[in-house]
Amino acid sequence: MKHWIFFLVLFGNSLMAQKSFILGATLGNEPVQCGKWVVNKQNDSLQVNRCAMYLSNLQFFENGKPLTAPEKPILINFCNGAFEFKQVPQNADSVTFSVGIDSLIQTAGAMGGDLDPVNGMYWTWQSGYIHVKVEAQTSLLASELHSIVCHLGGYSAPFNTNRMKGFKLNDKMLYRLNLDQFLAAESFTTVRKIMSPSLLATKLSDAFIDSISPVR
Amino acid sequence: MRIAAGLFLLSMVMISWIGLQFDEVYSPPHFPKPAYQFEENPLTRDGIQLGRALFYDNLLSANNMVSCASCHSVYNAFAHTDHALSHGIEDRIGKRNAPALINLAWQKRFMWDGAIHHLDMQALAPISHRDEMGSSIAEVTQKLQASKVYPPLFEAAWGSPEVTGERVLKSLSQFMLTLVSAGSKYDRVKLHQAQFTEQEARGYEVFKAHCNSCHTEPLFTSNEFKNNGLPVNQALNDMGRYGITQNIDDSLCFKVPTLRNLKYTYPYMHDGRFETLSEVLRHYTRNLRNTAKQDAQLSQGFPMGGNAKVDLTAFLLTLSDSAFVFNPNLAFPREILLNNH
Incomplete structure (x- = not known):
C-alpha cells in the first residue's frame, strides 16, 4: 500500500483541483520506470524498456447514458509517466475505453498526431497499428537475450486484438496497468517474441486488458 | 459587390491551382471508379510536386544512396529491370521483384502479398526494410525537416513548413496517384x-x-x-x-x-x-x-x-504506353533536387 502513496503523489495531484481519470503502469507494485531493474515477488529481476498503448473511445457515462463523445485514439507512453484525462464530467459514474485502434481508422490512410507512424506504433512490413508495445528483459527467461518483445496488433478476424474495458468510477479514478501480472501471462512461458497478428496475440491482448484494474 | 466578385474570381483561381479533381485530370473514361479515397487526401499541384521530389530523393534511405525511383524507374514504367530482385542500400538484395507502379488509384492491396492495405502506408515498407532503404519514417522526417529544400515545399503543399510522417506519406501518395498509364x-x-x-x-x-x-x-x-x-x-x-x-x-x-x-x-x-x-x-x-x-x-x-x-x-x-514512360512530369525533378542537397 505504501507504494501507492508514492503513485498518488506522482500522478494524483490534480485530483485535488479537478476530476481526472488516471491510468498508470506499475512494475514491482511501483510506477514503472523504464530502464530500471526491479525485483518482483517471485524474485525475478525485470526491466521494462518500452511500454506504450493506444487508448481509444474513452467515454464517460451517468446511469448508462453517455455524457461525452468517444475520444479519439490517444497514444500513451508509460515510460513518460501515467496518462491523465482531465475533462471527466462531474456527475460521471462509469467509464469505458478500448485498447487498440478500430478497423475504420486502421484502413483510413496516413494520419497525424498520435496516429502518425513516426511514433513507432505502426507496422512497416504490413499495414496496421501496433496496439500495445511492451519490451522487457528478465533474468529468468532462457531466451537468447532474456527478453520479451511484445507488439500486439491486428484489427480483423480472426486476429482482432482490439479489447474493450469498462469500470464503475470510484472516488480516486485511479487505474493501473499491472505489468507484473501481464508479463506473467502463460503465453510468455513459451513465446517471448510476438510481433504479428496471430492467435497468440489475441490471447495476450486478453491478458493485457485483464491487467488493467482500479486502484483500491 | 466588387469585393464579392473579386473573392469569387480569386476562389476560382485558387480552386484551379490548388484543387485537382482526379476524375477530371487523371481518370481515363474507360476505367472504373478509383478505389482511393481522394476526399481524405485531395490532390494539389504542390502536393504532387512535393511527392515527386520525395519519390526521387535518396535522402529517404539510411545512407542517402537509394530512392524510391532506384527500384521504380520511370523508364521501366516504374518497375526495375537491372535485377530480378530489388536492390537496396549497401548492395543488399531483397526477395521480390520490384513491381510496376501503375494505376495505383485503382488498387486496394499493395505488394506481392497484399501486406499493405492503403497506398498512403505503402512507402513505410521500403523505407524501413533493411534490404531496401534501411531507414525509418521518424528518421526521414527529421532529415527532411533539417534540409534547406523541403520546409518551403511542405509549406507550399500543406500550409506550414512542419514535416510530419502523415504529410510525407500523403505527398508520396499524391505523386504515385498520378502514375496513370492509359495511353497505349x-x-x-x-x-x-x-x-x-x-x-x-x-x-x-x-x-x-x-x-x-x-x-x-x-x-x-x-x-x-x-x-x-x-x-x-x-x-x-x-x-x-x-x-x-x-x-x-x-x-x-x-x-x-x-x-x-x-x-x-x-x-x-x-x-x-x-x-x-x-x-x-x-x-x-x-x-x-x-x-x-x-x-x-x-x-x-x-x-x-x-x-x-x-x-x-x-x-x-x-x-x-510510351507517353507514360517518357512523361517529363513524372521524371526526376531536376528543378527541385539538382544542386540543392
Missing part, C-alpha cells in the same frame, strides 16, 4: 482512336479466352491473389500471401500483376525468374503442373500453338 494503343482502340492490326486482333481474342479472367481489362489485373503454378524458389522460400493471412489456402498466392507496359517491366513474376515474355508463355502453355494448390482456372493449362503465342504477344505489346 489498346486504350486508343477502346476510345475509337485507333484500330488493332489483324494479328493484334487475333491476339486479343486469345487474351480474352485465356488471360482476361485474372488480368482483367482495362486495368489488366483483377487485383486478386493467385497461385499460378510456379514452384517455390527454394533459396527464397517465399510463401506469398500465406505469410500475411496464415491461411494455408493462400500458400504461394501472389498478387496478379498488371500486364500494362510489360514491354518495359521485365523480368517477370514475383521473383523475377523469367526474363522474357516467351518464358512466361512457355510456363502457362507447357510447364503448368496440375497441383492441388494451383488456381483452378489453370487446371487445364493453356494449349496454344506457336501462331497463337505470337498473336498474343503482338496484342500484349499494344499495352505499352
Whole structure:
C-alpha cells in the first residue's frame, strides 16, 4: 500500500483541483520506470524498456447514458509517466475505453498526431497499428537475450486484438496497468517474441486488458 | 459587390491551382471508379510536386544512396529491370521483384502479398526494410525537416513548413496517384482512336479466352491473389500471401500483376525468374503442373500453338504506353533536387 502513496503523489495531484481519470503502469507494485531493474515477488529481476498503448473511445457515462463523445485514439507512453484525462464530467459514474485502434481508422490512410507512424506504433512490413508495445528483459527467461518483445496488433478476424474495458468510477479514478501480472501471462512461458497478428496475440491482448484494474 | 466578385474570381483561381479533381485530370473514361479515397487526401499541384521530389530523393534511405525511383524507374514504367530482385542500400538484395507502379488509384492491396492495405502506408515498407532503404519514417522526417529544400515545399503543399510522417506519406501518395498509364494503343482502340492490326486482333481474342479472367481489362489485373503454378524458389522460400493471412489456402498466392507496359517491366513474376515474355508463355502453355494448390482456372493449362503465342504477344505489346514512360512530369525533378542537397 505504501507504494501507492508514492503513485498518488506522482500522478494524483490534480485530483485535488479537478476530476481526472488516471491510468498508470506499475512494475514491482511501483510506477514503472523504464530502464530500471526491479525485483518482483517471485524474485525475478525485470526491466521494462518500452511500454506504450493506444487508448481509444474513452467515454464517460451517468446511469448508462453517455455524457461525452468517444475520444479519439490517444497514444500513451508509460515510460513518460501515467496518462491523465482531465475533462471527466462531474456527475460521471462509469467509464469505458478500448485498447487498440478500430478497423475504420486502421484502413483510413496516413494520419497525424498520435496516429502518425513516426511514433513507432505502426507496422512497416504490413499495414496496421501496433496496439500495445511492451519490451522487457528478465533474468529468468532462457531466451537468447532474456527478453520479451511484445507488439500486439491486428484489427480483423480472426486476429482482432482490439479489447474493450469498462469500470464503475470510484472516488480516486485511479487505474493501473499491472505489468507484473501481464508479463506473467502463460503465453510468455513459451513465446517471448510476438510481433504479428496471430492467435497468440489475441490471447495476450486478453491478458493485457485483464491487467488493467482500479486502484483500491 | 466588387469585393464579392473579386473573392469569387480569386476562389476560382485558387480552386484551379490548388484543387485537382482526379476524375477530371487523371481518370481515363474507360476505367472504373478509383478505389482511393481522394476526399481524405485531395490532390494539389504542390502536393504532387512535393511527392515527386520525395519519390526521387535518396535522402529517404539510411545512407542517402537509394530512392524510391532506384527500384521504380520511370523508364521501366516504374518497375526495375537491372535485377530480378530489388536492390537496396549497401548492395543488399531483397526477395521480390520490384513491381510496376501503375494505376495505383485503382488498387486496394499493395505488394506481392497484399501486406499493405492503403497506398498512403505503402512507402513505410521500403523505407524501413533493411534490404531496401534501411531507414525509418521518424528518421526521414527529421532529415527532411533539417534540409534547406523541403520546409518551403511542405509549406507550399500543406500550409506550414512542419514535416510530419502523415504529410510525407500523403505527398508520396499524391505523386504515385498520378502514375496513370492509359495511353497505349489498346486504350486508343477502346476510345475509337485507333484500330488493332489483324494479328493484334487475333491476339486479343486469345487474351480474352485465356488471360482476361485474372488480368482483367482495362486495368489488366483483377487485383486478386493467385497461385499460378510456379514452384517455390527454394533459396527464397517465399510463401506469398500465406505469410500475411496464415491461411494455408493462400500458400504461394501472389498478387496478379498488371500486364500494362510489360514491354518495359521485365523480368517477370514475383521473383523475377523469367526474363522474357516467351518464358512466361512457355510456363502457362507447357510447364503448368496440375497441383492441388494451383488456381483452378489453370487446371487445364493453356494449349496454344506457336501462331497463337505470337498473336498474343503482338496484342500484349499494344499495352505499352510510351507517353507514360517518357512523361517529363513524372521524371526526376531536376528543378527541385539538382544542386540543392
